[in-house]
Amino acid sequence: MAQNVAQLTPILSAAPVVPVIVLDDLEAAVPLARALVKGGLPALEVTLRTPNALSIIKAMANVEGAFVGSGTVRNRAQIEQSIEAGAQFMVSPGAPLNLLSDALEYDVPLLPGVSTATEAMAAADAGYSYLKLFPAEAVGGAKLLKSFASPLPDLKFCPTGGVSPQNAMDYLSLPNVICVGGSWIVPSDAIKNRDFDKIEALAREASQIGK
Numbered sequence: 125m126a127q128n129v130a131q132l133t134p135i136l137s138a139a140p141v142v143p144v145i146v147l148d149d150l151e152a153a154v155p156l157a158r159a160l161v162k163g164g165l166p167a168l169e170v171t172l173r174t175p176n177a178l179s180i181i182k183a184m185a186n187v188e189g190a191f192v193g194s195g196t197v198r199n200r201a202q203i204e205q206s207i208e209a210g211a212q213f214m215v216s217p218g219a220p221l222n223l224l225s226d227a228l229e230y231d232v233p234l235l236p237g238v239s240t241a242t243e244a245m246a247a248a249d250a251g252y253s254y255l256k257l258f259p260a261e262a263v264g265g266a267k268l269l270k271s272f273a274s275p276l277p278d279l280k281f282c283p284t285g286g287v288s289p290q291n292a293m294d295y296l297s298l299p300n301v302i303c304v305g306g307s308w309i310v311p312s313d314a315i316k317n318r319d320f321d322k323i324e325a326l327a328r329e330a331s332q333i334g335k
Contacts, residue, residue: 126251128233135167135191135213136235136254136282136302141292141330142167144195144284144307148174150183152315157184157192159320160309163327169215169305171195172202178209185210197234200226207232215284215305217258219243224250235282239263244276254280254302261286266294273300289330296334306330 136142143165147153160168166189170181173196184192193213194206200223206214207230216223219236227234228251237258238244247255257269260283264271269281283295284305295301309326313319 125228132233139165139331140333142305143309144305145170148176150176153180153183155320157187157190159324160327161189163324164331165327167191169193169195181209219247257281257283259285292333
């Protein structure tokens with residue numbers, strides 16, 4: 125088996141930025157998702173770092189136009205919990221071989237994180253062609269991905285970690301980058317203050333990067 129590229133491609137190519145969401149406020153889930161989708165960012169990564177994360181995925185999955193995925197997926201149990209909650213994709217910070225193997229048993233695709241050429245090659249050998257570079261800026265950023273392009277031409281990346289409006293185009297201009305992941309679109313103060321208009325505006329700005 126191989127990564128479900130047919131399902132993952134339209135999700136990752138829907139917009140230049142995938143918002144990385146750390147949220148525990150269930151009441152904010154639906155209005156936040158609606159604001160992001162309305163702003164032009166339909167692919168939403170909800171990290172499994174809070175007690176209510178799975179409930180938030182379940183709530184956001186009902187928002188029209190949203191592709192809701194789980195982030196910080198680390199084991200088979202979280203894969204199964206994510207799928208049960210309605211996740212359409214999953215994202216992992218790393219790429220241990222047992223996780224890569226487990227994920228291929230399910231139709232919902234996993235986007236595994238790598239930080240070296242060796243990890244990228246191992247993931248490719250396991251059947252993966254879309255990968256997350258993480259933590260992108262800390263491990264070499266756009267320069268590293270540029271150096272991957274020639275020897276690893278069959279792989280596409282979504283760099284996450286330290287990506288910002290200031291450096292997003294450094295990544296998006298590369299031929300092996302399909303999108304970037306970032307948390308700047310979902311500032312915690314805006315969520316706390318229920319300022320979803322601000323989040324929609326940030327999403328609209330992000331959706332136009334590179335256009």
